[in-house]
Amino acid sequence: MCGNARIVRGRSRYHEGVSDNPAGxxxxxxxxxxxxxxxxxxxxxxMDVVDPDQARVAEDAGAVAVMALERxxxxxxxxxxxxxxxxxxxxxxxxxxxxxxxxxKCRIGHFAEAQVLESLGVDYVDESEVLTPADEAxxxxxxxxxxxxxxxxxxxxxxxxxISEGAAMIRSKGEAGTGDIVxxxxxxxxILGDIRALTVADDAELYRRAKELRAPVDLVREVASRGELxxxxxxxxxxxxPADAALVMQLGAQATFVGSGIxxxxxxxxxxxxxxxxxxxxxxxxxxxxxSRGLRxxxxxxxxxxxxxxxxxxxW
Amino acid sequence: xxxxxxxxxxxxxxREHREMFEALGATVVEVxxxxxxxxxxxxxxxxxxSTTMRKxxxxxxxxxxxxxxxxxxxxxxxxCAGLILLASEVSDARDVDGDPRVMSVLDCTVxxxxxxxxxxxxxxxxxxxxxxxxxxxxxxxxxxVIERTGRGVEVRSLHDGNxxxxxxxxxxxxxxHPELADDLRLHEQFLSEVTA
Numbered sequence: 456m457c458g459n460a461r462i463v464r465g466r467s468r469y470h471e472g473v474s475d476n477p478a479g480x481x482x483x484x485x486x487x488x489x490x491x492x493x494x495x496x497x498x499x500x501x502m503d504v505v506d507p508d509q510a511r512v513a514e515d516a517g518a519v520a521v522m523a524l525e526r527x528x529x530x531x532x533x534x535x536x537x538x539x540x541x542x543x544x545x546x547x548x549x550x551x552x553x554x555x556x557x558x559x560k561c562r563i564g565h566f567a568e569a570q571v572l573e574s575l576g577v578d579y580v581d582e583s584e585v586l587t588p589a590d591e592a593x594x595x596x597x598x599x600x601x602x603x604x605x606x607x608x609x610x611x612x613x614x615x616x617x618i619s620e621g622a623a624m625i626r627s628k629g630e631a632g633t634g635d636i637v638x639x640x641x642x643x644x645x646i647l648g649d650i651r652a653l654t655v656a657d658d659a660e661l662y663r664r665a666k667e668l669r670a671p672v673d674l675v676r677e678v679a680s681r682g683e684l685x686x687x688x689x690x691x692x693x694x695x696x697p698a699d700a701a702l703v704m705q706l707g708a709q710a711t712f713v714g715s716g717i718x719x720x721x722x723x724x725x726x727x728x729x730x731x732x733x734x735x736x737x738x739x740x741x742x743x744x745x746x747s748r749g750l751r752x753x754x755x756x757x758x759x760x761x762x763x764x765x766x767x768x769x770x771w
Numbered sequence: 772x773x774x775x776x777x778x779x780x781x782x783x784x785x786r787e788h789r790e791m792f793e794a795l796g797a798t799v800v801e802v803x804x805x806x807x808x809x810x811x812x813x814x815x816x817x818x819x820x821s822t823t824m825r826k827x828x829x830x831x832x833x834x835x836x837x838x839x840x841x842x843x844x845x846x847x848x849x850x851c852a853g854l855i856l857l858a859s860e861v862s863d864a865r866d867v868d869g870d871p872r873v874m875s876v877l878d879c880t881v882x883x884x885x886x887x888x889x890x891x892x893x894x895x896x897x898x899x900x901x902x903x904x905x906x907x908x909x910x911x912x913x914x915x916v917i918e919r920t921g922r923g924v925e926v927r928s929l930h931d932g933n934x935x936x937x938x939x940x941x942x943x944x945x946x947x948h949p950e951l952a953d954d955l956r957l958h959e960q961f962l963s964e965v966t967a
Contacts, residue, residue, distance in 0.1 A: 473898075473900055473926050473927065473928065473929050474898045474929070475929040475930070475931070475932060476895060476896065476897050476898055476906075476909075476928070476929060476930045476931070477931060478930070478931040480895050480896060481893040481894065481895035481911075481930075482893055482894050482895070483890065483891060483892065483893045484890065485893075485894050487894060487910055487951060488892045488893060488894060488910060488911075488912060491784075491892070491910055491912045491948060491951045492889050492892065492912050492913065494783075494784045494787065494818075494951065495783050495784055495818050495819050495820060495851075495852070495912060495913075496783075496819075496820070497782070497783060497784065497785075497786070497819075498780070498781065498782040498783065498785070498819075499782045499783075499819070499820065499823055514822060515826075516826075517823050517826040517827060517830075518823065519782060519819070519820045519823045520820070550888075554822050554863075554883060554884065555820050555822055555823065556820070556888075556889065556913065557888075573890060576887065576888040576889075576890060577888065577889075578888050578889035578913070579889065601890040602889060602890045603889060728830075731823075731826075731827070732827075732830060735781050735782060735803065735827055735831075736803060736831075739803075
């Protein structure tokens with residue numbers, strides 16, 4: 456599949472002495488290629504969008520990717536019912552509207568939805584707790600796919616179980632659709648704190664920790680020696696302001712997902728651009744102050760301890 | 772005294788470049804504002820999302836200073852999105868994008884994301900001119916294709932008939948990601964050409 460059929464040209468004289476590498480020697484869907492796209496998104500903001508217009512607003516604001524879905528989490532939370540994969544037609548319209556990568560969500564364990572998303576050529580699949588889970592015991596076998604997956608996690612054990620199933624990016628779950636950052640902070644601190652503790656554990660302790668984390672010991676050893684997950688760790692769930700983005704980036708997230716926080720605010724375009732700048736310049740308070748001025752109202756939000764449905768508890 | 776390399780760190784795979792140049796003994800500074808450019812001997816434009824990076828370059832006030840530095844002959848290694856930022860022509864530009872040309876210092880025409888969406892991203896061994904030690908592991912992620920190269924542009928590696936590594940004046944540019952390969956040879960070659 457590699458190469459571009461539209462380009463028909465022989466070797467020009469500028470190529471003399473350069474031997475060609477034919478298309479047949481290439482491999483798709485490797486772990487390096489899957490994790491590599493996540494690395495390209497580092498330092499960026501991935502924004503939830505529900506139509507091509509929002510996708511263009513997000514791209515104009517500097518979004519590094521968009522997440523195509525029918526309803527933002529705040530609306531899913533309000534409406535109730537079963538939340539499923541989005542209409543393929545709507546995902547295709549969004550793919551046509553932007554040049555940045557397009558992600559889409561499937562339900563936990565719903566490998567048939569994931570197959571549909573892969574066939575549409577989405578750039579990343581989010582096996583997401585924001586949708587209603589389709590399987591109470593199994594997540595998707597993500598190694599079986601060429602398209603990479605991102606999965607949510609609340610703690611290190613959950614992150615490592617998802618990586619062992621083939622996830623190429625981990626994000627905090629946070630509590631989507633609330634505009635309350637507290638849960639994302641809890642999840643990031645838990646994951647990163649437990650990683651720091653692993654780096655000073657001895658071999659006997661690593662066996663014990665693997666059992667406690669319900670994670671493969673080889674993966675636990677790898678994390679202990681690297682001092683970080685083998686895949687990028689991003690933050691999602693409850694980011695509503697530039698300072699929220701700066702907070703989670705300084706805690707150790709490598710990029711941010713913003714869902715309801717942008718298009719449920721009073722001035723989405725300006726807020727989106729401000730959160731992008733805050734994510735890039737996360738350790739420069741003067742810039743965070745500058746971009747935080749005059750943003751009008753953020754999403755109203757729901758305090759995470761006032762809600763009945765805790766999306767973060769979905770997944771196993 | 773070690774060489775000081777400025778790695779553009781607005782977004783993307785800047786950390787990998789930093790780690791590789793540090794492993795080769797260079798001093799690395801992450802560039803997010805114009806003041807970070809002071810004293811740098813060479814520059815790196817990393818992989819990432821070119822559309823996003825172009826906007827961030829603008830808001831950070833870095834676009835003009837970077838152009839001036841490269842025009843003045845500062846060596847630059849540009850990978851994937853970085854190459855797109857340097858190209859003189861982007862063939863898939865659409866009206867809604869505005870003008871996607873950014874710096875126009877490398878005479879070539881590129882098509883963004885030319886292999887298709889992420890499932891088409893691939894790894895392939897590459898034969899590179901002047902690089903000893905066998906093929907180089909090419910990692911192509913939503914990669915662009917160089918459709919045309921100008922007269923002064925030297926092609927150092929091809930894949931499926933398309934140039935994937937080019938050199939022109941102080942510019943070295945790849946459509947793949949040497950920063951994602953566990954192989955320092957291309958970075959080493961860049962440093963040795965900077966000091967030569």
